[in-house]
Amino acid sequence: MDIKITKTTQPKAKPDGNNLSFGSVFTDHMLLIDYEEGQGWKDARIIPYQDICLNPAACVLHYGVEVFEGMKAYNTPDGRLLLFRPEANARRLNSSGERLLIPELPVETFMKGLKALVALDREWVPTRPDQSLYIRPFTFATEAHLGVSRSHSYTFCIILSPVGAYYPEGLDPVKIFVEDDFSRSVKGGTGYIKCGGNYAGSLAAQYKAKQYGYSQVLWLDGAEKKYIDEVGTMNVMFVIGDEVLTPELTGTILPGITRDSVLTLLRDWGVKTTERRIPLNELLDAAKKGRLREAFGVGTAAVISPIGEFNISGERFRVGNGGIGLLSQKIYNVLTDIQWGRAEDKYGWTVEIK
Numbered sequence: 001m002d003i004k005i006t007k008t009t010q011p012k013a014k015p016d017g018n019n020l021s022f023g024s025v026f027t028d029h030m031l032l033i034d035y036e037e038g039q040g041w042k043d044a045r046i047i048p049y050q051d052i053c054l055n056p057a058a059c060v061l062h063y064g065v066e067v068f069e070g071m072k073a074y075n076t077p078d079g080r081l082l083l084f085r086p087e088a089n090a091r092r093l094n095s096s097g098e099r100l101l102i103p104e105l106p107v108e109t110f111m112k113g114l115k116a117l118v119a120l121d122r123e124w125v126p127t128r129p130d131q132s133l134y135i136r137p138f139t140f141a142t143e144a145h146l147g148v149s150r151s152h153s154y155t156f157c158i159i160l161s162p163v164g165a166y167y168p169e170g171l172d173p174v175k176i177f178v179e180d181d182f183s184r185s186v187k188g189g190t191g192y193i194k195c196g197g198n199y200a201g202s203l204a205a206q207y208k209a210k211q212y213g214y215s216q217v218l219w220l221d222g223a224e225k226k227y228i229d230e231v232g233t234m235n236v237m238f239v240i241g242d243e244v245l246t247p248e249l250t251g252t253i254l255p256g257i258t259r260d261s262v263l264t265l266l267r268d269w270g271v272k273t274t275e276r277r278i279p280l281n282e283l284l285d286a287a288k289k290g291r292l293r294e295a296f297g298v299g300t301a302a303v304i305s306p307i308g309e310f311n312i313s314g315e316r317f318r319v320g321n322g323g324i325g326l327l328s329q330k331i332y333n334v335l336t337d338i339q340w341g342r343a344e345d346k347y348g349w350t351v352e353i354k
């Protein structure tokens, strides 16, 4: 598929690298590819960043038919531009889409559009340590039809946003509120896909946690509220004794690419890792006995987010000494060194954009 490129005639001023926040500044261009039943994906184009025009009856506005991805491009100290496991994002966009009957976008088309867009806006990739270009690919249903049924037309879009270092002053432990009222997902639901609807349903819990002074929610399984699922936008891992535990993928949590990368590193280092259902009680018990040495979230945005404290129904539990665990710090260092091209990538995870 050829991509028609229309460059902007009015390039925007780049943001000040000193105060980059998350996701509020966008680059000069965006990629669009349309889908029409009977014609397939067509009209791939890169155009100046602009508003999108939609029919008010478009499916996405009424029934939330939308899936998305989150990934980053990294500038290396020696001037290369890297992506991290981008095909995994392309494949996950398709498995998310499958659940909402969104047609498959060939991985090659995703990659070609992604590379062309990032290459065109490469001057927007921040160059300071630990800064990156956040990439948001997403697909939404555009058919103008209020009946609840599969849409026959879609748009795939990629937008780009320069983001600052997640930890400007080094890893910083977060406090987590364990949500025992609202549910995020249940077996057979959409918990395993990256769709806007999951986030719409999570906002009230996130807001509640914020009001109590907690930055994130830890979700329990929707059916029994007994087992650990995941944190707001991250998968979660626990170091109990000498073992790293993480909830298994049973369809209620997102199969994170960071989760998979961290498990690969840990196994490579000879650390015992176990994927299984983790009862909240087991965690509490380990915390009380001083065996819960580390807990951390893993996801693209923060890479690793050490957890210093849990609040469970008003009771507060400290993890380890409340600071940053040795393993958390090591995983963070090794993974970010690969992503920012500061260390050799023996896993073949990085893809250079020329």
Ligand SMILES: *Cc1c(COP(=O)(O)O)cnc(C)c1O
Residues within 6 Å of the ligand: 070, 194, 230, 231, 232, 233, 234, 235, 254, 255, 256, 257, 258, 259, 298, 299, 300, 301
């Ligand atoms: C995106 C996301 C993650 C993390 O996935 P990564 O591929 O590691 O970025 C975890 N949980 C949820 C709910 C997510 O949406």
